[in-house]
Amino acid sequence: MTKAFKIVVLAKQVPDTRNVGKNAMKEDGTVNRAALPAIFNPEDMNALEQALRIKDKFPGTEVLLLTMGPGRAADIIREGFFRGADGGVLLTDRKFAGADTLATSYALSMAIRKIQPDIIIAGRQAIDGDTAQVGPQVAEKLEYPQITYAEDIMDIKGGKITVKRRLERGIEIVKSTMPVVITVHATAPDCRPRNAKQLMKFKHARTLTEEQDNEHNSYLPLYTMDYLKIPEWGVNDIGGDEKNYGLSGSPTKVKKIENIVFQAKESKKLTSSAEDIELLMQELISSHTIG
Amino acid sequence: MANFYKDNKDLKFQFSHPLMNKIVALKEQDFKDSGNFDYAPCTAEDAIDSYQKVMEIMGEICGDVIAVNAEEVDHSGPRHENGRVFYASGTQQNQDVLTQAGLYGMSLPREFGGLNFSMVPYVMAAELVARADAGFANIWGLQDCAETIHEYASEEIKNEFLPRIQCGSTCSMDLTEPDAGSDLQAVMLKASYSEKDGKWYLNGVKRFITNGDAEIKLVLARSEEGTTDGRGLSYFVYDKSWGGVTVRRIENKLGIKGSPTCELVFSNAPAKLVGDRKLGLIKYVMSLMNGARLGVGAQSVGISEAAYREALKYAHERAQFGKPIIQFPAVYEMLAVIKAKLQASRTLLYETTRFVDVYKAYGFIAEDRKLSPEERTESKQYQKLADMFTPLLKLMSSEYSNQNAYDSLQIHGGSGFMKDYPIERIFRDARITTIYEGTSQLQVVAAQRYVTNGSYLAQMREYEKVAVKPEYELLKKEIAEMTDQFAKAMELIAGKDNEYIDFHARRLVEMAGHIIMSYLLLIDCQSDESYAASAEIFIGKSKAWNDERFSYINNFSECRMNSFLAVKGETVTEA
Helix, strand or coil: CCCCCEEEEECCEEECHHHCCHHHECCCCCECCCCCCEEECHHHHHHHHHHHHHHHHCCCCEEEEEEECCHHHHHHHHHHHHHCCCEEEEECCHHHCCCCHHHHHHHHHHHHHHHCCCEEEEECCCCCCCCCCHHHHHHHHHCCCEEEEEEEEEEEECCEEEEEEEECCEEEEEEEECCEEEEECCCCCCCCCCCHHHHHHHCCCEEHHHHHCCCCCCCHHHHHCHHHEECEECHHHHCCCHHHCCHHHCCCCCCCCCCCCCCCCCCCCCCCCHHHHHHHHHHHHHCCCCC | CCCCCCCCHHHHHHCCCCHHHHHHHHHHCCCHHHHCCCCCCCCHHHHHHHHHHHHHHHHHHHHHHHHHHHHHHHHHCCEEECCEEECCHHHHHHHHHHHHCCCCCCCCCHHHCCCCCCHHHHHHHHHHHHHHCCCHHHHHHCCHHHHHHHHHCCHHHHHHHHHHHCCCCCEEEECCECCECCCHHHCCCEEEEECCCCEEEEEEEEEEEECCCCCEEEEEEECCCCCCCHHHEEEEEEEHHHCCEEEEEECCCCCCCCCCEEEEEEEEEEEEEECCCCCHHHHHHHHHHHHHHHHHHHHHHHHHHHHHHHHHHHHHHCEECCEEHHHCHHHHHHHHHHHHHHHHHHHHHHHHHHHHHHHHHHHHHHHHCCCCHHHHHHHHHHHHHHHHHHHHHHHHHHHHHHHHHHHHHHHHCHHHHCCCCCHHHHHHHHHHHHCCCCCHHHHHHHHHHHHHCCHHHHHHHHHHCCCCCHHHHHHHHHHHHHHHHHHHHHHHHCCCCHHHHHHHHHHHHHHHHHHHHHHHHHHHHHHCHHHHHHHHHHHHHHHHHHHHHHHHHHHCCHHHHHHHHHHHHCCCCCC
16 A cells, blocks of 8 residues: 655745846845745745655645745745645744744744644745755754755655755765655756646635735635635744744844946956966966965 | 746737627536536636636746747657657657646536637637647647547547547547548548448558547548548547557658658558548538638747747847848838738637637537527527638638748848748748648638628628727728728629639638728727737738739739630640
8 A cells, every 4th residue: 555645845935036137126235026026936846846746656645835924925825736736834924024044944843843744845945045044944943854955756665765866966865764854956857837727726725814805806605615725824823932933033134235236347458478378367366366 | 937828918808808708608508517626617707717827827838848849849850660650859748748737628528627618718729839839739739639529429439538638648630641632522541340340440541640640530531332422431530549550651841840740551440430421521521620720720820929029039139230120111011010910810810719619609508408599590690600700710810820920031131041040940830821721722712602692791891880989980991991892893703604703712802801800900909909000000901902902803804814724735844
């Protein structure tokens, strides 16, 4: 008999920094979120695909998305549904606001304790912060083993999970017990497309807050279906020490933000003569560019 | 990151057409499926919202997968090995992603795993695919075969084959033979019934079969021994797993190279009869052909869209004489005309699609209950409109896709002639559209009866009744004058012999096409004024095109026919 698993995919809604235009930054150097569309963090999408592949292989497996953010981050849960996930939880609470990676991983780990999954899969890093810290910190807080830079979750047998890691100088195949935290690299296969039937089934899924907010085009009779209700969890739902959440749980302090404008300096023409090359070498050494 | 649906507001516009609510009502029948299928809509608004959201999936796959693969697919093409066909890797990926997304079987009822979508999003999907890769559009479009099975086959065959469409089973329609191309009455492939096991067996050769190694085939074959015409032909369904069909070769083509065109040998291939004997050509193939022609219409519009975008991009990028070439009248006129022809053919495409949608929906309702007299009248009316618009659409849109690809390549100059830009592929891919599923010449034959019996003229007069805003009155008057001129041209050929009418038929059919598309663009302007530029350009050009055709017919005296007839006496001689 094949076993089924409970998988949590950690996903983040991020500003799309891949197509940065002129208005991407505000005058004060902070990100202008209005000019950048909010998207599903790309490597989290690779993570979702790995989870769905486990579900394909082990029917009955449950794939849940866990995301922390403001109300609009419910889009992440819906996107997960459209691609084949079974459910999701939106961690949202004013007390989470201002969280750095430490406070974020604390909140996620508290929610994971409540869900009790066998496998936690996340993207390696998010394109807004590029820290790659949240996945490993979640593992540390839960005292679970962690496998980073995963490219392929190859197999699960006898309570052990086999994972291929993509490293700088090659690949590594490792085995771990479960529960385990796995962070997935962008070289892993792309996520499958949204499925038409899943989309039509779950397009009405929303949180209670969204339902109360009349901006959404509501088909009220449908909201009575349980599968369309996206749970919202706050500090009271996941417990833990309040001072570890949000700003108070975040030791990272931003000292200064500078707006860097790349400018091309005047160009210099050099011949291929030994003298010119010698001069250039001296200049580069004295400016500590090389040496 | 491209989305071919979201970047094109002309597509979303189609969902706002007033007829859409009626179409949804006919398709969904009081939303009876909403209790049984969790993905079925519960209101018209819900259904149209789903159409759009699913088109967003389609648009994303077309932009991010199919279009990206198009160049590799064009270069490597399918492989022929041991009597079988293997797709190029990009083609296979396209197929797999579309299957995973649950997009195959979009128009089939939910009981067979379909989405029960209206024809409008179904045709739009074909347009989107064609913009991304016109060759792949054939593999996608051949799911039309499922429509024929759904319409005419027994419950047993429907249950056996239709649920496989959503799983990505590919289809082919096997009609053409070496000696039966435009003239399908000459089909020779033999179907014989074996009394021993009560099965049909097929023997013979088919040629130029698109996607010929498909899993599900519809085959036209001669079931009535001793007959020589269309009345001896029946229609069969064949499953690849039954064996007996091999691919003898695949063709090396000018364009749509990713789509395998096969020569097939049938040796004792078992098959099942679809519908009734002897109705193969005269009923089923004719219906399938109408669907296929609508498909080529969608493919042509998709190609025109691709050609327009390539031309526009290049004309902005390329600078000569100190400025981007789009600044020169010779270039911007070409671009504006490409766009006008594109939008004109698109408005004709979706008008035709809506007509097909309504009468087909009535057809399926009639399977469950008797239609009321009003419903029957309406159904017939829409069927007639669909029948008269389909050849007009196929003719005009395919010719425009070629003209647009030609002009787009011209705007690229020398670079367009090189293999470096997508336009050379688009140009080659466009070429087939005026040829297959009935050549332009055959579309004229199908359309000319609606010229001579006054149907096109009557429909023009209907469009003339639509109220327009004051600023469009002048344009409307111009089209009304063109309509009068068309009526006069009809009088000029009235009572003449058939050969004389055939000789001028294309001119007359094209005049009708120009006028109908002019009206449709004018009507579009009433709800979205962004169509005003294309309407004005298209109406202006149409007037000139029709003046030329009218003048030719008007000044033509029958004795001039002799100069044309003279060519029949010429032969090719070698020195």
